[in-house]
Amino acid sequence: MRVCINPDCNGDRQNPDTAEFCLQCKCELIIDGTYTVKKLLSDKSGFGTIYEVEDLHQQPKVLKILSHEFNNQPKIVSLFQQEAFLLGKIDSAGLPKIAAYIHHNLPNKKMLHGIVMEKIEGINLYEWIRSHNPLTEKMAIAWMRQITKILKVVHQNGYFHRDIKPSNIMIRPSGQLVLIDFGTAREASYTYLAKVGSVGGITQITSAGYTSPEQERGFAVPQSDFYALGMTFLHLVTGKYPLDMHDSHTNTYTWRDFAPKISEDFAKFLEQLIAPRPVDRPSDCEMILHTLDEIDRLQKERQTKRQQEAQQKINQQEQQLNFNKVWLGIAFILVGLTTYAIAIFYRILPSPIPLATPTVQTK
Numbered sequence: 570m571r572v573c574i575n576p577d578c579n580g581d582r583q584n585p586d587t588a589e590f591c592l593q594c595k596c597e598l599i600i601d602g603t604y605t606v607k608k609l610l611s612d613k614s615g616f617g618t619i620y621e622v623e624d625l626h627q628q629p630k631v632l633k634i635l636s637h638e639f640n641n642q643p644k645i646v647s648l649f650q651q652e653a654f655l656l657g658k659i660d661s662a663g664l665p666k667i668a669a670y671i672h673h674n675l676p677n678k679k680m681l682h683g684i685v686m687e688k689i690e691g692i693n694l695y696e697w698i699r700s701h702n703p704l705t706e707k708m709a710i711a712w713m714r715q716i717t718k719i720l721k722v723v724h725q726n727g728y729f730h731r732d733i734k735p736s737n738i739m740i741r742p743s744g745q746l747v748l749i750d751f752g753t754a755r756e757a758s759y760t761y762l763a764k765v766g767s768v769g770g771i772t773q774i775t776s777a778g779y780t781s782p783e784q785e786r787g788f789a790v791p792q793s794d795f796y797a798l799g800m801t802f803l804h805l806v807t808g809k810y811p812l813d814m815h816d817s818h819t820n821t822y823t824w825r826d827f828a829p830k831i832s833e834d835f836a837k838f839l840e841q842l843i844a845p846r847p848v849d850r851p852s853d854c855e856m857i858l859h860t861l862d863e864i865d866r867l868q869k870e871r872q873t874k875r876q877q878e879a880q881q882k883i884n885q886q887e888q889q890l891n892f893n894k895v896w897l898g899i900a901f902i903l904v905g906l907t908t909y910a911i912a913i914f915y916r917i918l919p920s921p922i923p924l925a926t927p928t929v930q931t932k
């Protein structure tokens with residue numbers, strides 16, 4: 570099957586494998602002379618549509634199309650292109666590899682911008698957390714370390730992610746996490762939409778519950794990514810959507826009851842990540858990694874201490890048990906000897922040594 574990606578196509582968009590043009594709208598079905606669209610993966614954000622495609626060797630790829638109502642916004646188009654540039658520039662298993670940047674012409678002289686990238690086999694963490702128990706602290710630390718390492722490379726290259734949340738992190742079957750969907754186009758749209766109001770029915774611009782207060786006001790800084798990272802992990806360790814734990818009276822998140830096994834150290838760190846002011850959050854990725862190492866070290870130290878204490882208790886119990894055994898043995902021997910002596914005294918048992926017989930005195 571070949572799916573038509575023309576947003577104005579009125580048919581069911583599904584065409585036979587042999588068709589080169591959409592039977593309904595006559596739009597070309599072979600994109601960039603290479604890719605055919607197999608199925609729609611996501612069209613929820615309103616900023617782009619994600620399709621699974623196949624190249625000439627039937628290798629699966631993902632095609633991300635910028636919503637065409639943004640085509641006349643040069644700033645948004647250039648930021649969409651920047652996402653492609655970033656994926657091409659940074660070579661990391663933590664980001665999808667880019668295959669091509671495409672322009673796809675539509676019959677009505679419109680044109681679509683798109684990025685073809687590696688298809689990550691696996692699910693995103695929003696889907697993951699719906700079918701798994703909340704993360705243990707050990708896993709949360711391991712995952713946060715992975716994402717921070719990816720983020721570090723992104724920040725070092727002069728970019729922010731700007732839209733970290735569970736649905737923008739995928740997990741490969743190997744367990745490797747992948748950061749997707751660089752929300753740069755979105756960031757430009759906040760400013761744009763703030764000026765002109767809602768466009769194309771898009772009213773929810775920020776990722777509510779994950780976006781930092783300063784980014785909502787249009788001033789993203791690297792620490793805005795840390796806020797979103799903190800919120801993402803609040804979700805992952807509780808299994809609850811962050812806004813559902815928000816107390817509007819105190820403007821705080823009452824999440825700890827939903828993750829009672831999280832240590833005080835890690836809980837405090839999560840709360841530092843979601844501090845309302847960027848200056849109260851970690852200053853860079855290196856600091857996050859350092860703090861995670863420190864929490865890990867303290868945890869290990871505590872665990873070793875707990876194990877030593879438990880071992881000490883076992884040793885003490887064993888000593889007490891041995892002591893009791895010795896006393897019990899002595900008690901047995903004493904009781905045995907006493908019984909034996911009584912038996913001899915009453916002549917129930919023969920004496921091992923001949924007892925003196927009473928002598929009869931004759932006069």
Ligand SMILES: Nc1ncnc2c1ncn2[C@@H]1O[C@H](COP(=O)(O)OP(=O)(O)O)[C@@H](O)[C@H]1O
Nearest residue numbers: 610611614617619631665687688689693736750
């Ligand atoms: N490279 C990829 N490989 C596999 N699935 C992907 C890939 N990129 C996106 N997806 C899927 O599509 C969903 C939406 O993609 P995303 O890039 O986040 O766009 P948006 O949020 O703007 O719709 C993701 O949550 C993921 O499930």
Ligand SMILES: [Mg+2]
Nearest residue numbers: 614736737750
């Ligand atoms: Mg997304």
